[in-house]
Amino acid sequence: MNGLEGLYLEDIEIGMVGSYAKTVTETDIVMFAGLSGDTNPVHLNQEFAETTMFEGRIAHGMLSAGFISTVxxxxxxxxxxxxxxxxxxFKAPVRIGDTVTAKVTVREIIVPKRRVVLETNCYVGDKCVIAGEAMVMVPSRAAA
Structure with a gap:
């Protein structure tokens, strides 16, 4: 890959894995709140967040889910x-200072439609904090 081209459908195999890791910072949470408009105090206000089931601030779930899009x-x-x-x-909270690793695994390839089904999970250490599945459309050499 040269930075402008990804894998073609013909290059993808079941079981292939890609990942991205990022340590979540205070700045990430504040910027995500500003970009998304989600100013829920469980993300931004420590005193409020201490009164919740999380007993402290947590990152937006969609912030961590965004790392799947990165992969x-x-x-x-x-x-x-x-x-x-x-x-x-969303299986567990992510907190400031946690390193989230998004891991994507190819599960199915639908050649006629140029579709790929992927398992999309995020982890903090060995703990799965987000579990999911995505479908994407991928360029094909045959269509080029």
Whole structure:
């Protein structure tokens, strides 16, 4: 890949894995709140967050889920990939200072439609904090 082209459908195999890791910072949470408009105090206000089931501030779930998009668009399958669908289950909170690793694994290839189904999970250490599945459309050499 040269940074502008990802894998072609013909290059993808079941079981291939791509990943991206990022340590979540205070700045990430504040910027995500500003960009998304989600100013829920569980993300921004420590005193309020201490009164919740989380007993402290947590990162937006969609901030961590965004790291899945990073993998799809830059690593596997990479540039040229078109996101078609995504389902997510938020299993555990992410906190400031946690390193989130998004891991994407190819589960199914639907050649006639140029579609790829991927398992999309995020982890903090060994703990799965987000579980999901995505479908993407991938460029094909046959269509080029």
């Amino acid at each position: 799809l668009g830059t690593r596997l399958p990479g540039p040229g990939t078109i996101y078609l669908s995504q389902n997510l289950q």
